[in-house]
Amino acid sequence: QSDEFHWENYLKETGSLGAPSECFRQSKVPPANEFKVGMKLEAHDPRNMTSICVATVVGITGARLRLRLDGSDNRNDFWRLVDSPDIQPIGTCEKEGDLLQPPLGYQMNASSWPMFLLRTLNGSEMAPATLFKKEPPKPPLNNFKVGMKLEAIDKKNPYMICPATIGDVKGDEIYITFDGWSGAFDYWCKYDCRDIFPVGWCRLTGDVLQPPGTQVPITKSIAKTQSSLPKAAPHSMPSPQKTAIILPTQQIRKSSRIKPPLHTS
Numbered sequence: 001q002s003d004e005f006h007w008e009n010y011l012k013e014t015g016s017l018g019a020p021s022e023c024f025r026q027s028k029v030p031p032a033n034e035f036k037v038g039m040k041l042e043a044h045d046p047r048n049m050t051s052i053c054v055a056t057v058v059g060i061t062g063a064r065l066r067l068r069l070d071g072s073d074n075r076n077d078f079w080r081l082v083d084s085p086d087i088q089p090i091g092t093c094e095k096e097g098d099l100l101q102p103p104l105g106y107q108m109n110a111s112s113w114p115m116f117l118l119r120t121l122n123g124s125e126m127a128p129a130t131l132f133k134k135e136p137p138k139p140p141l142n143n144f145k146v147g148m149k150l151e152a153i154d155k156k157n158p159y160m161i162c163p164a165t166i167g168d169v170k171g172d173e174i175y176i177t178f179d180g181w182s183g184a185f186d187y188w189c190k191y192d193c194r195d196i197f198p199v200g201w202c203r204l205t206g207d208v209l210q211p212p213g214t215q216v217p218i219t220k221s222i223a224k225t226q227s228s229l230p231k232a233a234p235h236s237m238p239s240p241q242k243t244a245i246i247l248p249t250q251q252i253r254k255s256s257r258i259k260p261p262l263h264t265s
């Protein structure tokens with residue numbers, strides 16, 4: 001559809017380039033998502049990463065699973081890639097001599113946990129081991145450069161994957177800035193973080209890519225995004241986003257979005 005967000009036009013309009021796929025800790029061909037809603041698996045509790053819990057797949061979105069910990073409420077769902085090291089088949093924990101733990105915020109009395117566990121697993125559909133994919137290797141170096149475009153998970157709204165720009169690079173860390181938003185969602189992360197993807201990821205996986213925000217005008221990069229920034233003092237250069245020429249935003253709006261997002265949160 002002509003009203004949707006299209007990276008091709010957007011990169012042209014903003015005079016920018018997507019970060020090369022080798023920069024990311026993601027498989028070049030996104031892993032197949034063969035999970036089904038209702039399947040059970042083991043997952044690290046995101047609120048208490050040392051404990052391993054039973055989780056149910058409550059949704060499928062691209063190469064990710066929407067997960068809910070059994071015995072927890074429906075307000076703490078989380079999302080994991082099918083090649084995430086945080087998930088594993090039911091039985092892995094026991095094989096390694098560990099015990100499955102109740103989730104943080106387990107609704108019932110702790111003494112009911114062993115029986116709850118038995119009941120929740122009894123007759124359930126357990127995700128077969130073949131559905132879990134191996135985590136891709138870490139790229140040896142941080143090759144991200146300021147100004148490169150990418151798709152990134154909004155950590156405050158983790159179901160959303162949004163168009164983003166590398167705003168800064170410091171050692172192994174990169175600063176993710178969200179296009180069209182004034183900074184409230186931006187964050188630092190390691191270059192090998194699993195929450196960032198090359199341009200085109202969502203199109204390949206069938207996940208939903210959000211359109212850029214409308215809070216701040218989309219700007220045109222004046223610096224070349226690749227290899228044009230001096231290696232010696234990369235941080236003395238203002239970021240291309242900040243020194244940019246303002247594009248005719250009306251035109252972008254028309255060609256890149258259906259309707260303005262709701263400013264609700």
Ligand code: MLZ
Pocket residue numbers: 154157160162178181185213261262263264265
């Ligand atoms: N409900 C929020 C979503 C913002 C998402 C921003 N992502 C970078 C809002 O509209 O403010």
